[in-house]
Amino acid sequence: MIRFNLPPVVGREMEYIAEAIKSGKLSGDNTFTKRCHDWFMQQLECKKTLLTPSCTHALEMAAILIDIQPGDEVIMPSYTFVSTANAFVMRGAKIVFVDIRPDTMNIDETLIEAAITEKTKAIVPVHYAGVACEMDTILEIANRHGLVVVEDAAQAMMSRYKGRHLGTVGHIGAFSFHETKNYTSGGEGGLLIINDERFVERAEIIREKGTNRSLFFRGMVDKYSWVDIGSSYLPCELQAAYLLAQLEQVEQINQNRLDIWHRYQDALLQLQQTGELKLPSIPESCQHNAHMFYLKTRDLACRTALIDHLKSREIIAPFHYIPLHTSTAGVFHSRFHGEDNFTTRESDKLLRLPVYYNMTDDDISRVITSVRDFYANT
CATH class of the missing domain: 3.90.1150.10 (Aspartate Aminotransferase, domain 1)
Structure with a gap:
């Protein structure tokens, strides 16, 4: 039987997992998570990278970050995975679908502007099969109307648009490390990319259950407490250890x-x-x-x-x-x-x-x- 997919194993996954277990620190944001974050920051050249348990979680964080409220509208293609829409629907948004281009299966950038209303909050291009949407046009439309662009780059790690890594072109990017992707963090996993400075600090807070824990560990506050809404959006160290072995190859x-x-x-x-x-x-x-x-x-x-x-x-x-x-x-x-x-x-x-x-x-x-x-x- 020739399977459709087989998760990659490149050699050091078990070694790194054993090292993580031996460290006695298995919760998120420890050594292997930080090494993955450093790798992404160097490779992708963005403002902030935050590992998440899945791309679904990264998209949910994006919806909170851009302050989606009931009644807001978000434009995206209908030909995508349900998480692209669900993340914004869970915040009360109405999804506005527009047609795709038959050549790339990506959103037709020429149809976006006509779908914008006074309720529109964001555009979510999906880079299908790791092939870029026409981002220059999408960003020009977004900037003219004061909209946020959230790239669903679940399939697009290491793909580029005019030399720039996908996920780093819009204001926010979301990636997947599910076992069906090119690189995996052990079956599930995701990444949130922040390219707009105004979202960086709040992204850390949302990811840490709504607390300013990250600021505390950097010595920027004397104790940490509940300061915003959020949830547990940290993957464990075992996921990060597996992923690091993949990133090195x-x-x-x-x-x-x-x-x-x-x-x-x-x-x-x-x-x-x-x-x-x-x-x-x-x-x-x-x-x-x-x-x-x-x-x-x-x-x-x-x-x-x-x-x-x-x-x-x-x-x-x-x-x-x-x-x-x-x-x-x-x-x-x-x-x-x-x-x-x-x-x-x-x-x-x-x-x-x-x-x-x-x-x-x-x-x-x-x-x-x-x-x-x-x-x-x-």
């Missing part, structure tokens, strides 16, 4: 995944040229991280048949999101601005091929051959 992991991505692209290009399927489109402004290799079939029936065909060859190739505006909760908590020209149609065509660190050459070849065989016999 970022380039190796990235290159391995890019090699797989390009093998798929090169091998299946002829099927795109003959109109059988469509392959991912990478804008010139984006340096992607090979988080995902997807293809699009002609229609839903063809996708279902291809998934079944690959399953018969013991290859797991799932489809992805069901557009949020079509879901039960989506109908209640959101509205779709404009026409759904591409969100549903393109999502019905998309399936993802297996991509994971150290996937064998034989497995890659088997996937390629199986896709080719499907079209040869259809």
Whole structure:
């Protein structure tokens, strides 16, 4: 069986976990968490980095930070994971979905401005498959209307837009280290990136259950107490220890995944040229991280048949999101601005091929051959 995903293990995870256990300090913000924070600060060049238990938690923190209130509106694509919307809905916001671009599956930046009302508080671009949204346009719109940009960069660690790391372009960024991502902190995990100085101090307070504990440990207050709303948004040291081992091998992991991505692209290009399927489109402004290799079939029936065909060859190739505006909760908590020209149609065509660190050459070849065989016999 060729699995869709296999979490990466690069060698020092168990060593670092054992070291964390031996230290006797397993709660958050100890040695390994600080080493991860230092790595991100050096690599990403941002104002503040804060590890979280998941990207969901990072997005929830972002919603608190920008002071989302009942009745506020937040603009985002419908083609995303539920956490992107839930984080703001939990604060009372109404989600306003706009259509996506069929080439990248990202939010269509040309449709955002028409969806803005006096209630709009933020824009949340989602960098699907680690490929950048058109951030210059989005930031220009946000600045003109006084809106905050929260990047959902769950899939985009080490991807870039015009040379800048995704997650560091907007005011706030959120990343995932779930086991399906390029790098993991042991199955779950996330990161909040602060790029706007006005949010830095409050982010620490919210993350520490609403206390000024971080200021206390830096000697800036003589005792710490409850000063704001917040929750327990710290991961444990075991997660940070696992993650640090992954971060030390970022380039190796990235290159391995890019090699797989390009093998798929090169091998299946002829099927795109003959109109059988469509392959991912990478804008010139984006340096992607090979988080995902997807293809699009002609229609839903063809996708279902291809998934079944690959399953018969013991290859797991799932489809992805069901557009949020079509879901039960989506109908209640959101509205779709404009026409759904591409969100549903393109999502019905998309399936993802297996991509994971150290996937064998034989497995890659088997996937390629199986896709080719499907079209040869259809």
